[in-house]
Amino acid sequence: MTTKQIALVALLATGVVACKENKGHSGDSKLKSTDTISTTVMPEGDITVVPFQVDGGGWGFDIKIGPKTRIHQDLIPVILGRKSFATKEDALKVGENMAEKMRTQHTAFPDITRRELLEMHIAGVE
Template sequence: MMIINSTNRFFWTKLQKNLILANKYTIFFILCLFLFVSCNKAESFKVQSLKTNSGWGYTISKDDKIIIKQTVIPVISDNKSFKTEKEALSVGNLVLQKLKDDLSPTVTKKDLFLLAIKT
């Protein structure tokens, strides 16, 4: 006569299913945590206007460290500052957007024209 211990088999099967289920939840939790952290990565870039002797300029900082300080209008041959704070900030925001898009932060004459910056 053969006796099968069905209690141990039942326990082992349940344990395996629970471990597999626990692994799925753990993987799901880690994946959600990674997604949350990567999406909530705060961009620490900041554009600020800068008053100069002859007008306005802008600075772009990252983590409170200035990475770009522009006191004159780029691309033009004269060393003139922006006439208004609004002009300086509009060019600064354009440069910031280029940095965020992983593009070269250079400003072209076309950019100045599109932003209606009078040179």
């Protein structure tokens, strides 16, 4: 699903819940023009990148939204093979890049390309 499709599904689900809640209060299942539908917007400051050491050597990162881990990345994405990041700094560079995309593009699972990894000079990416 695309980000727009996910957002639409979330909005529709919120509307269904709001309709059901409204029906219980007034007996009328229709939303009125004065009714509001509340949604939760994620504050940008709640996205954090936490580096960690991988068993057997190397580094990875978690991207957390509040206390919940949303992305657990113990391997360098996009490349062939199963390699962890060589340094904590490399893991943080990629993690921060992805977190920034989450903040600005409002996507839960941002894409990263091999070209971006090369531009960041990530060790092990050829």
